Amino acid sequence: ERGRRRAISNKIPLLPSLPGLPLIGNIHELGSLPQRSLRELSKKHGSLMLLHLGSIPTLVVSSAKHAQEFMRTHDLVFASRPSSKVSKLLSYNNIDIAFAPYGDCWRQLRRISINNLLGQKMVQSFSIARIEEVSQLLERVADLASRDNGVVCITEMLNSLVSNILCRVVLGSSMSDERTRLVCELVQRNSTFFSVVFFEDLFPKLRWLDVLLGFEAKLRTHFNTWDSLLEEFIENHLNRFKDGSDSNGTNTDFIDILLQLQRDLNSDFVLTRDHIKAILMDMFAAGTDTSFITLDWSMAELIRNPEVMKKAQDEVREILANGEEMIREEHLGQLKYLNAVIKEVLRLHPPIPLLLPRVSTEACQMEGYNIPKETRVIINAWAIGRDGAYWDSPEEFKPERFLSSNIDYRGKDFQFIPFGAGRRICPGMPFAIAVVELTLANLLLRFNWTLPSGISKEVMKMEDSPGLVALRKQKLELVPTLVKIK
Numbered sequence: 154e155r156g157r158r159r160a161i162s163n164k165i166p167l168l169p170s171l172p173g174l175p176l177i178g179n180i181h182e183l184g185s186l187p188q189r190s191l192r193e194l195s196k197k198h199g200s201l202m203l204l205h206l207g208s209i210p211t212l213v214v215s216s217a218k219h220a221q222e223f224m225r226t227h228d229l230v231f232a233s234r235p236s237s238k239v240s241k242l243l244s245y246n247n248i249d250i251a252f253a254p255y256g257d258c259w260r261q262l263r264r265i266s267i268n269n270l271l272g273q274k275m276v277q278s279f280s281i282a283r284i285e286e287v288s289q290l291l292e293r294v295a296d297l298a299s300r301d302n303g304v305v306c307i308t309e310m311l312n313s314l315v316s317n318i319l320c321r322v323v324l325g326s327s328m329s330d331e332r333t334r335l336v337c338e339l340v341q342r343n344s345t346f347f348s349v350v351f352f353e354d355l356f357p358k359l360r361w362l363d364v365l366l367g368f369e370a371k372l373r374t375h376f377n378t379w380d381s382l383l384e385e386f387i388e389n390h391l392n393r394f395k396d397g398s399d400s401n402g403t404n405t406d407f408i409d410i411l412l413q414l415q416r417d418l419n420s421d422f423v424l425t426r427d428h429i430k431a432i433l434m435d436m437f438a439a440g441t442d443t444s445f446i447t448l449d450w451s452m453a454e455l456i457r458n459p460e461v462m463k464k465a466q467d468e469v470r471e472i473l474a475n476g477e478e479m480i481r482e483e484h485l486g487q488l489k490y491l492n493a494v495i496k497e498v499l500r501l502h503p504p505i506p507l508l509l510p511r512v513s514t515e516a517c518q519m520e521g522y523n524i525p526k527e528t529r530v531i532i533n534a535w536a537i538g539r540d541g542a543y544w545d546s547p548e549e550f551k552p553e554r555f556l557s558s559n560i561d562y563r564g565k566d567f568q569f570i571p572f573g574a575g576r577r578i579c580p581g582m583p584f585a586i587a588v589v590e591l592t593l594a595n596l597l598l599r600f601n602w603t604l605p606s607g608i609s610k611e612v613m614k615m616e617d618s619p620g621l622v623a624l625r626k627q628k629l630e631l632v633p634t635l636v637k638i639k
């Protein structure tokens with residue numbers, strides 16, 4: 154049967170490749186913001202294009218219809234990830250969740266991530282961490298607002314808020330500020346490494362060039378720093394456990410949960426120390442920048458669209474009963490307009506504009522073409538979210554579009570896939586949404602926001618910075634004014 158299928162697929166034509174240069178193929182066409190250049194290319198060559206990145210054949214998908222083919226119809230064939238030099242090292246040889254190839258190890262770890270770390274129930278159990286960190290942020294903003302010129306760099310404040318929440322949930326509340334800062338720095342360096350393409354990834358025979366140019370040594374040093382830090386965190390937890398100083402379980406964090414699972418798991422799957430370190434690395438790498446970027450773009454869009462800001466502020470201010478000073482998690486379900494604002498931000502600014510790449514584990518057929526095994530797939534979620542075929546005035550920021558529709562980001566509506574879809578959809582979605590909603594709601598409740606004097610919204614640049622994640626290029630500085638609560 155397999156042989157017959159192969160014989161049939163041999164007769165089906167391959168998708169024609171875009172013309173490229175010798176050796177490098179189409180790399181020169183990517184530019185510094187591939188989501189934009191790939192969208193331009195797709196306007197000419199169609200929403201399913203075959204490119205060659207070095208010697209690697211890569212399909213680029215730019216329409217909701219084709220995204221659905223890859224992430225629903227043929228999801229199983231494309232549920233694996235290609236390995237790269239950076240991801241392989243930082244994921245302890247691809248034994249994490251985000252970069253693991255499709256298979257038993259990935260399935261087991263993904264189940265753990267959903268059942269024990271990131272699912273709705275666990276997200277609720279960490280609500281105190283969010284509330285406390287958000288109230289500290291509000292105090293810091295109020296303090297800065299009362300000083301000098303009252304300007305705050307909201308980008309930096311949001312970045313440390315998200316890092317603090319993540320450190321607290323993953324490592325526990327007793328972590329020193331110095332350790333939290335180090336994690337934050339390493340997470341930023343991770344992003345830099347993920348944006349660098351190593352020669353070996355494009356031309357497997359050119360690994361010697363990475364060695365010669367010192368790239369490989371730098372990456373290894375970075376990994377070693379991470380590794381010893383994660384070892385230190387795990388050992389501290391084990392010692393605390395041995396002392397019995399944390400036996401009442403009130404201080405549970407991700408490391409405690411994973412160590413407990415390591416002790417309990419009575420199945421064939423053995424959770425090793427490397428698995429635990431790889432999962433922890435994933436949580437920091439996948440969880441920090443993404444949520445922070447969403448918050449940063451939200452504040453930028455709100456300041457550029459004062460009528461949207463006003464509506465969102467009216468909504469949060471109306472639902473508080475007299476005397477209450479903070480929006481709490483139980484209020485969030487009522488904030489329909491704020492929810493639409495967040496969706497609109499994720500539509501125009503998906504934090505991972507090209508999602509994470511997939512790779513086929515067997516040949517399959519699509520639109521009369523044969524797609525061979527081991528073809529890489531990049532899905533341009535950024536272009537799909539701005540596709541005029543699905544969205545009215547696609548480049549405009551109009552949260553109202555979501556008030557009258559049921560479209561959401563849970564992976565069923567392929568014109569809106571900031572979290573991906575199918576088997577590999579982001580397991581951190583409930584975690585991220587809880588942080589983003591609570592933070593935005595309270596920033597809008599407590600303060601009125603304006604641009605520093607001399608700066609008008611017309612001169613704000615809404616460009617992304619290059620890299621795997623799309624942070625706004627300019628840091629956002631704003632002037633908050635404390636609002637008296639009734």
Ligand code: HEM
Pocket residue numbers: 250251252263266271435436437439440441443444447503504505508509510571572573574575576577578579580581582584585586
């Ligand atoms: C607004 C915030 C976030 C966005 C937009 C986002 C987006 C994504 C995307 C696009 C993917 C790839 C999906 C695919 O291949 O179809 C992904 C995967 C993943 N995300 Fe998120 N993410 C966010 C927050 C988080 C958080 C807070 C965590 C954890 C603390 C997290 C953990 C992961 C993991 C572990 C994966 C790999 C899943 C797999 O390969 O099976 N993410 N995310």
